[in-house]
Amino acid sequence: MDKGYENERFESLSIKTSVARKFRSYCKAISKSQSMSLLHMVDFFELNGVSPEDNLGETITSLKRQITKRSNAVIAIIKNIEKMHHRPTTAILQSLFEETAQIEKEGEDGFDFGTPALITENEELAYYRKEYYNTREAYRDLGEETKGLLKKIKYVRNNFGMGHYRLNATEADLKRLQQKLDHVHHYNTTETGR
Known part of the structure; x- marks a missing residue:
């Protein structure tokens, strides 16, 4: 008897005689009942996702x-x-x-970079103080230029649509301001003056 299927009744299937003989001989070879052999075959195909027509x-x-x-x-x-x-x-x-x-x-053995020239604490402090004042002066100049530029801006009301701002400055004023902004890094010059 097949375990777990003892209480189920048998059902007949209509298959060709040659196929039935081949199936019965296969069931004897694997020592399983015809019901269990068929169940295992169907489970195999479902579990592996293959069709009986596929060639492995x-x-x-x-x-x-x-x-x-x-x-x-x-x-x-x-x-x-x-x-x-x-x-x-x-x-x-x-x-x-x-x-x-x-x-x-x-x-x-061969390279000698020499000894670096030491500077005192006061010299270093004076250098940084001078650079601080130069930077502050450049910032103040830029602030004055910006204020002057803002004074030349005038609001123009448009009859059709939104109003806009107009800058009343000469081309020379704009070129000077642009040149000053393009060369901001030149406030800190090197020893050669470049």
């Missing part, structure tokens, strides 16, 4: 061989990448490290 290859063993071949191909590709890409890159990096070590060794 010759056997499961052939699938294993195909998977093994593909795995070997992937391993070969990885080894090729290692050989063609990683080893040359590693060699380049190794040569760079060796050059750097050699340059550092030469630097210990």
Whole structure:
């Protein structure tokens, strides 16, 4: 008796004689009842999402061989990448490290940067104070220029639509202001005056 199905009644199916003989011999080969064999087959197809008409290859063993071949191909590709890409890159990096070590060794022997000129705390304080006052003066000049520009702005009321603001300035005034804004970084000049 089939476990779990003892109380169910039997139902007959109409199938061809040759198919019934083949199915019965298959059930004897796997030592299962016809009901359980059919149930396991249907479960297999539903669980794996395949149709009885699908061809999975010759056997499961052939699938294993195909998977093994593909795995070997992937391993070969990885080894090729290692050989063609990683080893040359590693060699380049190794040569760079060796050059750097050699340059550092030469630097210990041949390069002398001299001793830096030390300045006193008062000199440093005077330098930063001067730069602070120069920056403050430049900021004040820019503020005055902006105020002068704002005084030249006039609101013009439009009869049709929104009003707008008009700047009453000459082209020379605008060029001077633009030049001043473009060269803001020139307030801090270098020792050569550039």
